[in-house]
Amino acid sequence: MRALLRTFSWQELRHHPWRSAAAVLAVMLGVALAFSVHLINASALDEFSSAVRSVNGQPDLELRAAQGSFDESLFGRVGQMPQVQLASPVLETQALALAGDARRVPLRVLGVDALVLPTIAPALMPRPADGADRFALLAPDTVFLNAAARNAIGESATRLTLRIGTRTRELRIAGEVAAGGAALAVMDIGAAQDLFGRAGQLTRIDLRLAPGADRAAFMRALRESPGWPANLQIAEPGDAAERVSNLSRAYRVNLTVLALVALFTGAFLVFSVLALSVAKRAQQFALLGVLGLTPRERLRLVLAESLALGLIGSIAGLALGTALAAFGLRVLGGDLGGGYFEGVAPTLRWRWGPALLYGGLGLLAAAVGGWWPARAAQALPEAQTLKGLGAAQAQGGAHKLALLLVAAGIALATAPAVFGIPIAAYLSVGFLLVGGIAALPWLIALLYDR
Secondary structure, eight states: OOHHHHHHHHHHHOHHHHHHHHHHHHHHHHHHHHHHHHHHHHHHEEEEEHHHHHHHHHOOOOEESSOOEEEEEHHHHHHHHEEEEEEEEEEEEEEEEEETTTTTEEEEEEEETTHHHHHHHHHOOOOTTTSOOTTTGGGGTTTOOOOOHHHHHOOOOOEEEEEEEEEEEEEEEEOOOOOOOEEEEEEEEHHHHTTOOOTTTTTOOOOOEEOOOHHHHHHHHHSSSSTTOTEEEEOTTTTTHHHHHHHHHHHHHHHHHHHHHHHHHHHHHHHHHHHHHHHHHHHHHHHHHHHOHHHHHHHHHHHHHHHHHHHHHHHHHHHHHHHHHHHHHHHHHTTTOOSSTTTTOOOOOOOHHHHHHHHHHHHHHHHHHHHHHHHHHOOOOOHHHHTTSSSOOOOTTHHHHHHHHHHHHHTTOOOOOOBBBBHHHHHHHHHHHHHHHHHHHHHHHHHHHH
């Protein structure tokens, strides 16, 4: 009987390969889109968090302008407070570096005070190259590059050309810094202020508090001090990554849900293919039933076919999704045009956990799509089908389930968001889609009856 069942399934695949190929392709595309979006988002967030940790070091607090910059006179006021052990001024800006082959490389430029960096942010400490002046870190028109900037501009380059507005400036490359992440250049803060025309301006102050200082009381005293700038924020070092993660969360969730719609389409195509296959093979199923194949075994046979299609589609989808993610990171960046991770050039970070999750979703979609055709094969009346008198009658309560799903979709459309994510709205769209599809046979029959 097992050999007969294998031959039975193989004959269907051999005579109608396009049906199985369509189902496999649908599952593959659904898994590939969902998995690639996850890989791109996860890689971008990981790289951004790593860059923030590397560039910011480990200060206790950051005073950061919400937008633009603030007057450097605040640095003197804060640095003299008894709760502050060490204060490090930073001027941060974005620029374009011109590589040797005329490429424009986005470059993050940090102006820093090298005298306090070893204590508060050692990864940013300039390291002069062999033969360079040991006071180069204080010299004007001199920069130190990290590995990403070196790779983008050229390992052998000794000069760096920066595009600043409508003019260009040429700087001397005097060494390197250990900070990872995207392309980064470090220079003396006074030289950076003169270079970018921002004399007397800062964008950040990193603070190391004195031992035993009450952080909450210190933050409250800062906010209540006279003349406190309205655009200045007090944050902990990890807040930047968390803030960007929260800001981009809705964007990332929307991309993932849109990708999962393709997986839903895959489940629907698996359902269509297997429903047609069961209808075409109804008499063969009935004959197998007469020969001893039980209804439960017929159900398992169709489910096994759907899982086989899902397995092939999921494996192919994971491979295609990985390729799409690598291409997307290289061409579009980590935000796919969203603008949330500007200046970050993430590398692909592949993990087994998400791969198994999205591969499992592909199998689940195929199993869901094959469930109703499998139930139809199980419910076939063998004698009537062999005589050509028709298959089993459609379930009478199908239209009730469809109407219930549509009503649930309408009700969920007005539900509030959960933790800032419109989960109910996503479920509403899903229920409306499934309910509309389930109602189609009943509506068409109703129309023909009239």
